[in-house]
Amino acid sequence: MLSIALTKGRLEKASVSIFSKCGYGIEELQNKGRQLVFKDSKKDIQYFLVKAADCITYVEHGVADVGIVGKDTLMESNENYYEVMDLGVGKCGFIVASLPHLNPYKKIGHIKIGTKYPTVAKEYFKKKGMDIEIIKIEGSVELAPILGLCDAIVDIMETGTTLKENGLVVFDRICDISARVIVNKASFKLKRKEIMELLEDIKKVISGE
Amino acid sequence: MKQFTIPEGMRDMILGECEIKKKLQYQIESYLDKWGYKEVVTPTIEFYKTYNVGFEDIQEEDMYKFFDASGHILTLRTDMTIPIARVAATKFKDAKMPLRFRYCANVFKVHEALSGIRNEITDCGVELIGVEENCGDLEIVVTAMETLQVIKDKQVIMEIGNINFFQEACNGIGLDNKQASILADYIDKKSLKALEDYLEQLKLEEQYKAFFNKLPWLCGDYTILEEAKKYAFNSGLKKIISNLEQLNNDLNQLGYTNLIYDFGKVTNLNYYTGIIFEAFVEGVGTKVLSGGRYDNLIGKYGKELPAVGFSIKLDELLEVVEPPEKRRKCVIEYNKNYKLEVMKKAKELRERQIVELVVNNDIEQIVISEV
Numbered sequence: 001m002l003s004i005a006l007t008k009g010r011l012e013k014a015s016v017s018i019f020s021k022c023g024y025g026i027e028e029l030q031n032k033g034r035q036l037v038f039k040d041s042k043k044d045i046q047y048f049l050v051k052a053a054d055c056i057t058y059v060e061h062g063v064a065d066v067g068i069v070g071k072d073t074l075m076e077s078n079e080n081y082y083e084v085m086d087l088g089v090g091k092c093g094f095i096v097a098s099l100p101h102l103n104p105y106k107k108i109g110h111i112k113i114g115t116k117y118p119t120v121a122k123e124y125f126k127k128k129g130m131d132i133e134i135i136k137i138e139g140s141v142e143l144a145p146i147l148g149l150c151d152a153i154v155d156i157m158e159t160g161t162t163l164k165e166n167g168l169v170v171f172d173r174i175c176d177i178s179a180r181v182i183v184n185k186a187s188f189k190l191k192r193k194e195i196m197e198l199l200e201d202i203k204k205v206i207s208g209e
Numbered sequence: 210m211k212q213f214t215i216p217e218g219m220r221d222m223i224l225g226e227c228e229i230k231k232k233l234q235y236q237i238e239s240y241l242d243k244w245g246y247k248e249v250v251t252p253t254i255e256f257y258k259t260y261n262v263g264f265e266d267i268q269e270e271d272m273y274k275f276f277d278a279s280g281h282i283l284t285l286r287t288d289m290t291i292p293i294a295r296v297a298a299t300k301f302k303d304a305k306m307p308l309r310f311r312y313c314a315n316v317f318k319v320h321e322a323l324s325g326i327r328n329e330i331t332d333c334g335v336e337l338i339g340v341e342e343n344c345g346d347l348e349i350v351v352t353a354m355e356t357l358q359v360i361k362d363k364q365v366i367m368e369i370g371n372i373n374f375f376q377e378a379c380n381g382i383g384l385d386n387k388q389a390s391i392l393a394d395y396i397d398k399k400s401l402k403a404l405e406d407y408l409e410q411l412k413l414e415e416q417y418k419a420f421f422n423k424l425p426w427l428c429g430d431y432t433i434l435e436e437a438k439k440y441a442f443n444s445g446l447k448k449i450i451s452n453l454e455q456l457n458n459d460l461n462q463l464g465y466t467n468l469i470y471d472f473g474k475v476t477n478l479n480y481y482t483g484i485i486f487e488a489f490v491e492g493v494g495t496k497v498l499s500g501g502r503y504d505n506l507i508g509k510y511g512k513e514l515p516a517v518g519f520s521i522k523l524d525e526l527l528e529v530v531e532p533p534e535k536r537r538k539c540v541i542e543y544n545k546n547y548k549l550e551v552m553k554k555a556k557e558l559r560e561r562q563i564v565e566l567v568v569n570n571d572i573e574q575i576v577i578s579e580v
Contacts, residue, residue: 062493062494083401086401189368
């Protein structure tokens with residue numbers, strides 16, 4: 001049997017839609033009550049819904065064989081899994097933004113970056129050869145430069161509306177983000193047939209769109 | 210009340226766990242012993258420098274470090290291959306080859322906090338030193354597969370690859386070390402999107418692009434060896450495939466068929482120099498055995514010697530091995546006035562079972578009960 005960990009929230013709908021197009025028996029997932037584990041009515045698969053970061057943890061420990069999770073969360077994690085497919089859904093990007101007069105690339109002196117994604121921010125500025133200080137912020141990151149907590153932010157941008165409404169501008173786009181399929185390394189060897197079938201089914205659906 | 214606890218990533222081993230682990234260790238060691246491997250015990254603490262020389266791309270934050278009285282940086286050993294390479298190159302530099310060393314030791318590595326991964330684990334393994342590819346590789350894989358017979362009634366899979374397949378391709382195309390290590394990272398994680406993007410960026414010829422894009426998928430049973438030939442664009446690559454075919458045939462003839470191959474296995478570029486292999490067991494979410502050839506490592510400590518080895522992660526196997534049989538046990542309750550009689554009686558009973566003594570002054574003399 002395959003266990004698949006799905007990320008709750010934004011990616012949930014997209015993942016469920018893909019499995020539905022695959023022709024899998026996911027009625028339980030579509031009409032979920034309070035249960036946490038869902039059995040596929042056609043395939044030998046069970047699904048469970050978890051938070052993005054936990055999805056990786058479950059897959060790394062092999063409790064889930066397969067996970068669907070955003071690249072943003074993967075980039076913040078240690079990478080002890082196979083990242084085998086880009087689903088091309090849940091698209092957005094990592095950006096560096098701030099108020100127009102606070103361009104961090106032009107600042108001389110100590111630079112503070114506010115972010116929910118310290119690993120991503122650290123790696124990015126390291127590549128740029130910039131020495132910066134990171135301040136971890138849990139939410140409403142746009143506020144930080146406005147209130148003077150930091151010089152700029154590293155965050156996810158979907159449409160850019162929130163940034164614009166708060167008067168922030170994008171200085172650089174770090175990379176694109178979308179939902180990925182990750183697989184536990186041991187499962188990939190031990191349940192190879194089932195996993196390859198699943199990947200083939202998903203591939204057919206996403207390339208058909 | 211003051212609560213005493215243990216450092217992050219550590220674990221107490223209690224109740225029946227020790228017994229299961231000891232039994233497993235004993236079983237594994239008896240297999241290795243019969244191949245002529247001699248046990249070595251090296252210090253738990255090594256100089257940090259020793260590890261730094263061995264692993265060129267060492268992750269210093271992964272190591273427990275401290276100082277000795279004169280300010281040298283010390284580290285808790287993170288593996289056993291490096292200490293054994295050091296021993297082989299220094300204390301056995303003029304010895305007759307081959308050398309066969311085995312070990313069972315706790316190794317230490319710092320993992321991300323709260324990730325549920327243990328920072329101290331037991332590695333049990335061997336190093337076969339002074340035997341070249343071909344015969345050495347076959348012997349070591351056979352040793353590994355035979356040793357894994359300690360696992361009963363569970364599916365065991367051995368996956369074999371060769372790091373040179375990737376290296377040869379990179380050299381053939383003329384990629385530099387940095388480019389190769391980025392590619393290796395993406396291929397090893399089967400991170401297909403990133404790989405594709407990076408190959409675009411490198412502006413390689415279509416044929417080479419197709420080769421690297423295919424690498425993560427060049428894995429599966431022996432038929433993949435045939436498949437790989439289609440992508441092998443020079444004689445070096447073809448030679449590596451035919452060596453693996455030879456190994457596969459040899460292993461098949463010896464009755465080992467639970468083998469898979471993976472050309473996308475490209476970990477530790479600076480360490481391994483030939484075949485690499487890992488074993489997986491049904492019900493365990495990580496590899497339980499890993500090994501490979503490292504012909505350049507011992508030379509870094511002063512004497513060029515080819516070597517190949519593997520280690521088994523004992524702790525990962527505890528869940529899937531049979532627990533030891535329950536042993537006979539009796540309990541002797543006694544009044545304190547009879548302590549001498551009880552000691553004598555217990556000695557006699559201990560010949561054939563476990564004897565637990567319990568002082569109980571509510572009883573008049575001695576009560577023996579079987580449990």
